[in-house]
Amino acid sequence: MSAVSNPYGPNPSDYLSNVSKFQIIDSTLREGEQFANSFFTLDMKVQIAKALSDFGVDYIEVTSPVASEQAKTEVETICKLGLKSKILTHIRCHMHDASVAVETGVDGVNIFIGTSNFLRQHSHGKDMSYITKSAIEVIEFVKSKGLEVRFSTEDSFRSDIVDLLNIYTTVDKIGVQRIGIADTVGGANPRQVYELIRTVKSVVSCDIETHFHNDTGCAIANAYTALEAGAKFIDTCVLGIGERNGIVPLGGFMARMVVATPEYVKSKYNLKKIRDLENLVADIVSVNIPFNNPITGFCAFTHKAGIHAKAILANPSTYEILNPEDFGLSRYIHFANRLTGWNAIKSRVEQLNLTLTDNQIKEITSKIKQIGDIRPLNIDDVDSIIKNFHATVNNLELPEPEITLEGEISRKRQRTD
Numbered sequence: 001m002s003a004v005s006n007p008y009g010p011n012p013s014d015y016l017s018n019v020s021k022f023q024i025i026d027s028t029l030r031e032g033e034q035f036a037n038s039f040f041t042l043d044m045k046v047q048i049a050k051a052l053s054d055f056g057v058d059y060i061e062v063t064s065p066v067a068s069e070q071a072k073t074e075v076e077t078i079c080k081l082g083l084k085s086k087i088l089t090h091i092r093c094h095m096h097d098a099s100v101a102v103e104t105g106v107d108g109v110n111i112f113i114g115t116s117n118f119l120r121q122h123s124h125g126k127d128m129s130y131i132t133k134s135a136i137e138v139i140e141f142v143k144s145k146g147l148e149v150r151f152s153t154e155d156s157f158r159s160d161i162v163d164l165l166n167i168y169t170t171v172d173k174i175g176v177q178r179i180g181i182a183d184t185v186g187g188a189n190p191r192q193v194y195e196l197i198r199t200v201k202s203v204v205s206c207d208i209e210t211h212f213h214n215d216t217g218c219a220i221a222n223a224y225t226a227l228e229a230g231a232k233f234i235d236t237c238v239l240g241i242g243e244r245n246g247i248v249p250l251g252g253f254m255a256r257m258v259v260a261t262p263e264y265v266k267s268k269y270n271l272k273k274i275r276d277l278e279n280l281v282a283d284i285v286s287v288n289i290p291f292n293n294p295i296t297g298f299c300a301f302t303h304k305a306g307i308h309a310k311a312i313l314a315n316p317s318t319y320e321i322l323n324p325e326d327f328g329l330s331r332y333i334h335f336a337n338r339l340t341g342w343n344a345i346k347s348r349v350e351q352l353n354l355t356l357t358d359n360q361i362k363e364i365t366s367k368i369k370q371i372g373d374i375r376p377l378n379i380d381d382v383d384s385i386i387k388n389f390h391a392t393v394n395n396l397e398l399p400e401p402e403i404t405l406e407g408e409i410s411r412k413r414q415r416t417d
């Protein structure tokens, strides 16, 4: 699909859009460690970090080294792996945290502090003038060590817009690489995201990173809209793990982005590694891949209804926006059910290397529907209906036990006439 004809591509009039030049900051090893089921050993962290780097994420964010002695060892170890992805650590806006972070070997530091009334009153208890003063001190310190620095306002969407613009313009002037906008409670909708990012974009010259929680199911949509509005960096986690129900899932976000900007995504990210990456993390945190997960959900590329199956057989783009081959996966046609149609059954007949007329295939399809009205069918059921029909019309020995309407398999293996 060319960029011009892609109805899902970036809007050419969005002149600030970064849809076709976004970067990923994967936080499975930071936000993901805050997921209720996560317990990462050093070895697990190393495996995940390597897999993320092989996949091609631009940055890997890791837990603060002040969280514990082991957390510090983990940051240091990951920094020494020599990965392609750059390593960031996530710290409070706090000189002690910064002084520990800069000694770990990281490429950069992601500083955060809450700016909403809720967090100012009940989390850290500091006012905006204290926040501004400590932000300047911590940023200057990290910069003096030659590291990348990002400054983020936790709970941005419940923060006062004037406070946000003041703090962002201040840190922009002292030279942060990125400012961060965080929907910490997952309450924002795409329109609010667009408006806030457009407003912020008009007052800063640094890049914008975003962090969207998924409490109300808008995380991927918000991330996409953020890029349209001019943000460039999206925080993700494998399978979307994180505090509560987590943040933007890496796989789902890739599905969104490969539709919008296929050339960029396919050339930059190793999409065929998504399934292994998700399985690795799912095993480590003891969860299943959701059945409706984009790309890797068990039925993400399975087509069932007869009308769909016919069209898919003619051209997969009819009912697929994602191509399973891009992810090293296969498509399936589910023909063993009463919603099937003769075109799907014809395709199965051909797969079985049998020859039947269209009318004969239509007769078989009716039989399948009759049985499918009574009970669930499986592939073996349909295959034996087809093979038995084929044997009967060709006067051959019956190859399969015969299936009856009642769902019993007849013991007759020989034709009786």
Ligand SMILES: CC(=O)SCCNC(=O)CCNC(=O)[C@H](O)C(C)(C)COP(=O)(O)OP(=O)(O)OC[C@H]1O[C@@H](n2cnc3c(N)ncnc32)[C@H](O)[C@@H]1OP(=O)(O)O
Binding pocket: 034, 064, 066, 067, 068, 091, 092, 093, 094, 112, 113, 114, 123, 124, 125, 154, 184, 243
């Ligand atoms: C929305 C997010 O996900 S933010 C990232 C969350 N990540 C983490 O919490 C990392 C893991 N955390 C930890 O290991 C611990 O919380 C530590 C080591 C950071 C701090 O532990 P403790 O000193 O025992 O404090 P505790 O966790 O109870 O409370 C948080 C402290 O950080 C302060 N704080 C919270 N946010 C910030 C901030 N952004 N900048 C500066 N200080 C902050 C609070 O005021 C509080 O300090 P206080 O008890 O002196 O008032």
Ligand SMILES: O=C(O)CCC(=O)C(=O)O
Binding pocket: 031, 090, 110, 111, 112, 152, 153, 154, 155, 180, 181, 182, 183, 184, 185, 211, 213
């Ligand atoms: O550092 C950030 O921007 C985000 C911190 C965080 O996890 C959140 O606000 O939910």
Ligand SMILES: [Zn+2]
Binding pocket: 031, 184, 211, 213, 242, 243, 247
């Ligand atoms: Zn978060």
